[in-house]
Amino acid sequence: MGCYFRAKKVFWSSFIVVFMSSFTFAHPDSGKFLSDLGIDVFPDRAKINISLQEYTRVISDFLNSRDMSFEPVPSLRVYKLDNLIKHHRPQQHIKMIFPIGITTDQIESASLRLLMPPQQENPTIANVQIYQILGTRRKRLLTEDTFNLSRNLSKWCEVNVTEAVASWTEGSKNLGLELTCESCSNNLNPEIAAITALVHPQGRRIKRSPKKGRTDCSARHQTGKGKKKCCRHDMMVTFTKLGFNEMKDIVEPKNYEAGYCHGMCPPNYNFATNHSRIQGLMHQLDKSYFKQFKNKTSIVPKTCCAPSKLGDLEILIVSSHDPTKLKVEKWHNMRVLECACS
Numbered sequence: 001m002g003c004y005f006r007a008k009k010v011f012w013s014s015f016i017v018v019f020m021s022s023f024t025f026a027h028p029d030s031g032k033f034l035s036d037l038g039i040d041v042f043p044d045r046a047k048i049n050i051s052l053q054e055y056t057r058v059i060s061d062f063l064n065s066r067d068m069s070f071e072p073v074p075s076l077r078v079y080k081l082d083n084l085i086k087h088h089r090p091q092q093h094i095k096m097i098f099p100i101g102i103t104t105d106q107i108e109s110a111s112l113r114l115l116m117p118p119q120q121e122n123p124t125i126a127n128v129q130i131y132q133i134l135g136t137r138r139k140r141l142l143t144e145d146t147f148n149l150s151r152n153l154s155k156w157c158e159v160n161v162t163e164a165v166a167s168w169t170e171g172s173k174n175l176g177l178e179l180t181c182e183s184c185s186n187n188l189n190p191e192i193a194a195i196t197a198l199v200h201p202q203g204r205r206i207k208r209s210p211k212k213g214r215t216d217c218s219a220r221h222q223t224g225k226g227k228k229k230c231c232r233h234d235m236m237v238t239f240t241k242l243g244f245n246e247m248k249d250i251v252e253p254k255n256y257e258a259g260y261c262h263g264m265c266p267p268n269y270n271f272a273t274n275h276s277r278i279q280g281l282m283h284q285l286d287k288s289y290f291k292q293f294k295n296k297t298s299i300v301p302k303t304c305c306a307p308s309k310l311g312d313l314e315i316l317i318v319s320s321h322d323p324t325k326l327k328v329e330k331w332h333n334m335r336v337l338e339c340a341c342s
């Protein structure tokens with residue numbers, strides 16, 4: 001089985017290598033890409049309404065079921081604002097101070113979750129800004145977002161505040177957050193406010209240890225020329241950087257260790273099948289014959305480094321049938337587990 005046929009099996013891995021970048025962009029073939037992953041329908045983002053109770057219940061079960069073979073699994077922390085000030089009239093500037101202080105925990109991600117009241121006669125779209133308060137007259141913009149609210153129902157909204165929470169746990173003074181909507185007439189008085197954070201206790205967020213039998217790169221994969229033989233390399237994938245808007249609806253994981261295969265394939269080294277072993281030997285024979293007789297007959301190609309074993313990935317997303325619920329789906333062949341010459 002040659003590299004061409006092996007490439008079909010590793011479509012996902014090669015796709016990520018091509019599209020990984022530090023910026024986002026739209027892809028015209030996103031429908032086919034998502035369909036290949038097994039996703040036909042994503043929920044209407046304007047209707048998503050995941051409660052704090054639903055999130056904490058499902059995410060706790062999801063984290064407890066996670067495999068720690070590739071990344072350490074975080075723990076969930078919930079910081080609820082119990083002394084929420086109730087204003088008697090709509091406010092466009094809401095300040096909130098959550099009970100978060102210095103800790104040795106490492107913050108993986110943190111989200112501000114707000115239950116916004118019905119808007120009645122107000123617009124249902126609010127373009128808001130979230131600031132971290134740094135001093136009396138100093139604040140830092142964390143993010144701008146659009147809240148899709150409802151005239152009749154209370155609506156849960158979520159905003160990324162990882163940067164602020166991480167700074168508080170690392171020693172910055174916690175003066176709170178400010179929710180602002182300068183040009184809107186919406187009622188932004190939240191009925192419930194909480195921050196949920198995924199954290200790694202001190203010493204737990206360490207680089208994954210390869211399991212026995214996996215072809216992770218190590219000293220034994222070095223050749224005499226300092227080059228590496230075929231082995232598995234780490235590759236962290238962040239979904240939002242892939243450029244598909246639908247990827248923003250993935251609740252967890254936000255990123256994952258996908259891995260990729262790279263390296264030289266010397267004769268008779270780490271062959272995937274008996275066929276690849278023979279192909280490697282034939283390549284050497286043809287190469288030797290060519291050098292000896294200057295025969296221009298095409299040489300059998302050498303084997304190439306490719307995934308020989310792939311693993312699945314469980315993701316947590318909003319249900320396309322009920323935007324108030326979360327569900328777990330399994331995406332197949334998302335991780336490279338082992339590499340071999342094929």
